[in-house]
Amino acid sequence: MKSIITFLLICISFTVFSQKEFQGKAVYQSKTSFDMSRFGNREMSEQQKKRIMDRMKNMLEKTYVLNFNKTTSIYKEEEKLEAPGRGGFGFGGFSGGVQYKNTSEKKFLESIEFFGKKFLIQEEESLPEWEMTAETKQIGEYICYKATMLKSTDAFDWRNMRRRGRRDNKSKDSTHVKTVTDEIEMPKQILVTAWYTPQIPVSNGPGMYWGLPGLILEVNSGNTTVLCTEVVLNTKEKLEIEEPTKGEEVTREEYNSIVKKKMEEMREMWRGRRGGGRPFRR
Template structure:
């Protein structure tokens, strides 16, 4: 049954892909939920509400995906920030967001991002995600979407999947799918990612690093984060110009992860030093 569904969708995609100058624009809303115990500190509901409001810019974002048959650019929509709106909640010096470029024909993925004021251009091969196609469907706007899932290994630097360690129950709980980040923080080793895609828009693309399905991905559920398409414009009157990002130091994903790890360890040492009354300061980039 799954093979028949896949073959049918691919036939639709091939027919529609024959259209010349096929392009579009999709707007996505991203929302992440967090634990509200805030490290076990005693807080009133009003205090929690104020903190969540300040964190809103980090937890709720709008992204724009411009795409053609083979290429796409995915980036956060720029917004003017109100005074005190929570720019300090950028997870230390991690700016996040950035711009993700994909070329699904060439298997090329570039991510332009910022870390502690320095720009990086992360290059990697866009390997075909190992999706498992399902027959379940649902309607998103005017589009019929099909379900697909994959198991993804979490990154040690993805704050969205981090959670406070409950040491009181460590002996009771199953820790086979849990990895320690710090003495206070942990995260699952793997998570199940659910995608909803529509063959009515026959491009093998989607938000962020997600792609590889016989239709545009309109929704992603990844751990505590949901990314949902809220608006689509097909073949807009103004031509979409997609260019590879070029700004930043070229670096591989492995090299970038190493830099992030070093900066996280440095931040941890600085925090410990401050608590001990001896702030040794941090090292800059060289």
């Protein structure tokens, strides 16, 4: 009986999808877990940890909007005003960007600003190597299917960083000393789990995730979960889905190299003096 209902829902969805001016909007909530007991000073009081976590909330919890049609989409963070006196942590001069996908052309663009300079990152996206399963679950009114893949991590994605203990063997005056220190590491790969619904048959989803026979409504990637909280199909107003064109055109590798160089420059500057800053230069 369940399979018959699923089949009927998919047939109805394809009828809606076949409309000439098909478009839709999906709202996603992104949450990243962060263990303060493993990062930072372990001697901080619980009150200090809570104060830091409150200030970091704008980094750990975000809302995004995906505007999409049959083949193209725009994904960006929802603009919101900070509460008075609720300052947050900036992160290395980054500001929220816009991600554009054209699934028929396998084209992915990201427009981003870094230390006041705009970049347009171009990637020729190959189809993600998803492993689809028969496992299902309900998200809102939609029946979703599970798919997984292993994804290489980005060296600058702090959300997947973790600490691990390392044992050092040191010799001093013929005395063998063993010490345990903490170091930050970035896993080379992480397991990504996606839940997609064939009831909305567009090969799209949040951020860089796509390539499944239905809209992706949930993604679990490392320490981050992205969950769709609202879907509106065939919105009355015309949604803007335009390919970004502003910014210096670079590849992902070139952009990462620019960020790494700037970070090293800032680190050297902080070592030599307190605070301060200087304009972006390449």
